Amino acid sequence: MKNKFQLLKTLFITISGLLLINSCNNDNDINPISNKNESITTFEKNYIRYIYPESNNDSIKLIGFKTVYFNKDEAQEIKNAQELYKKELIEINKSIYYPEDYSFIRVYFPMSDAIVNYNGKTYEASNRGSFITDAFVNLKTTSWIRVIGRKASEHITGTDFNCIGGNQILLAEKLEKAMKDHTTENTYVFNLGERSFTHHSLENKTVTARSISCYQNHGNLNCSTAFGYNGKCDREFTNCMDYNGWPARCFDKSKIGFIGSDCQRAMAAGKCWNEIMNRN
Numbered sequence: 586m587k588n589k590f591q592l593l594k595t596l597f598i599t600i601s602g603l604l605l606i607n608s609c610n611n612d613n614d615i616n617p618i619s620n621k622n623e624s625i626t627t628f629e630k631n632y633i634r635y636i637y638p639e640s641n642n643d644s645i646k647l648i649g650f651k652t653v654y655f656n657k658d659e660a661q662e663i664k665n666a667q668e669l670y671k672k673e674l675i676e677i678n679k680s681i682y683y684p685e686d687y688s689f690i691r692v693y694f695p696m697s698d699a700i701v702n703y704n705g706k707t708y709e710a711s712n713r714g715s716f717i718t719d720a721f722v723n724l725k726t727t728s729w730i731r732v733i734g735r736k737a738s739e740h741i742t743g744t745d746f747n748c749i750g751g752n753q754i755l756l757a758e759k760l761e762k763a764m765k766d767h768t769t770e771n772t773y774v775f776n777l778g779e780r781s782f783t784h785h786s787l788e789n790k791t792v793t794a795r796s797i798s799c800y801q802n803h804g805n806l807n808c809s810t811a812f813g814y815n816g817k818c819d820r821e822f823t824n825c826m827d828y829n830g831w832p833a834r835c836f837d838k839s840k841i842g843f844i845g846s847d848c849q850r851a852m853a854a855g856k857c858w859n860e861i862m863n864r865n
Contacts, residue, residue: 625691628682632693633772635679636713645703646772647696647714647732649760649858650682651780652689659841660687666832666844673831677845680853690844696775697855698736700753704729709736714855730773732760735859740811744801744860754859777858780843798860799848807847812856814847 623631629648637646655663664687667674682691695714700707708716734755737743743754763773803811818828818835828838830845843849851857 623682625682629693629774632680636695637715637772644715644717644771645730647699647701647710647775648693648772649696649775649777650691650693651777651852651858652691653780653840653843654689655687655841657688659839662841663687663690663832663844666841670831670845674845677831677850677853681844692780692849692852694853694858695855696732696735696858698738698741699732700734700736700755702731702733707733712855730763732756732775740803740806741856741859742802742804744798746798747859756859780852799857802857802860808851808856809847812847812851812854814850818842 633646633648636648663683667678667683680693682693695712696710697712697714699710699714699716701710701716703716703718706718708718710716734747734753735741737749737752737754741754743749746757748755748757760775760777764776799808800806809815815829827846827848828840828842829835829847830842830849832841832844848857
C-alpha cells in the first residue's frame with residue numbers, strides 16, 4: 586500500500602511539473618526552430634500577431650514577402666546554422682518562414698508607409714503597414730485593394746524603378762492582387778517575388794553605387810549606414826550588405842549569408858519593399 590502511494594505521489598509530481606512547464610510557454614511567441622514544422626498559413630497568422638500585438642480589427646494591415654531559393658548544399662548549411670546560432674537568430678527568425686527541407690525562405694515585412702487605393706479612395710498606411718478606412722471592409726474581395734507606392738522619408742527616397750513626385754514614391758507596377766487574406770486579422774498578404782542578388786553588387790562593372798537600387802532607395806547610402814545595422818561580419822560601405830548574416834562565411838558572397846544580414850534586417854523592417862521586384 587505504501588509503495589502504491591509513493592508511485593501515485595511521484596506520478597502526480599511529474600504531471601504537475603509538465604503542466605507548469607507548458608503553462609510558461611507564450612502562445613504568441615514564434616519558435617524560430619519550429620517554423621519548419623508549421624504551415625505557411627499558421628506562420629503568417631503568428632507573424633501578424635507579432636507585428637500587430639494590439640489586435641486592432643478596425644484597421645486594415647498589409648504585409649508582404651520575398652522568397653530566396655537554395656540548393657541542397659546551401660539548405661544544409663542553413664539548417665546547421667539554426668543550431669549553431671540559436672540565440673542570434675531568435676529575433677531575426679520571427680520574420681522568416683522555413684520549410685522542412687530549407688530549400689527556400691520567405692522573408693516577411695510590414696508594407697510600411699504604403700499608399701493604398703482601397704474601394705475607390707486613397708489612404709496612407711502607418712510605418713507598420715496599417716490604415717483605417719471608412720469604407721465597408723470586405724476582405725473576400727481582394728481586387729478592391731491596390732498598393733500604388735509609399736511615402737518618402739529621409740532614408741527611403743525611391744529608385745530608378747519608381748516614379749518619384751514630392752513625398753510620394755510610386756511603383757512602376759501596382760500591386761493589385763493580394764495573394765491571400767486573413768479575415769480575422771483584417772490582413773492582406775502580397776507576394777513580391779524572388780529576392781534578386783544580381784543588382785546589389787559593385788562587382789558588376791556596368792553599374793555604379795548610384796544605380797544600385799538599395800543605394801538609391803536609401804539616399805545613396807547602404808542600409809547598414811542608413812539604419813545602423815551591423816551583422817556577423819565587418820561592415821563594408823561600397824556594397825549593400827547582402828551576405829553578412831549569421832550563417833555566413835565572412836566575405837564569401839554566398840546567399841546563405843542573407844539570413845540576418847543588414848539587408849535582410851532592413852527588408853524585414855519594411856524599409857526596402859519598393860525596390861526592384863525581380864521575379865527571375
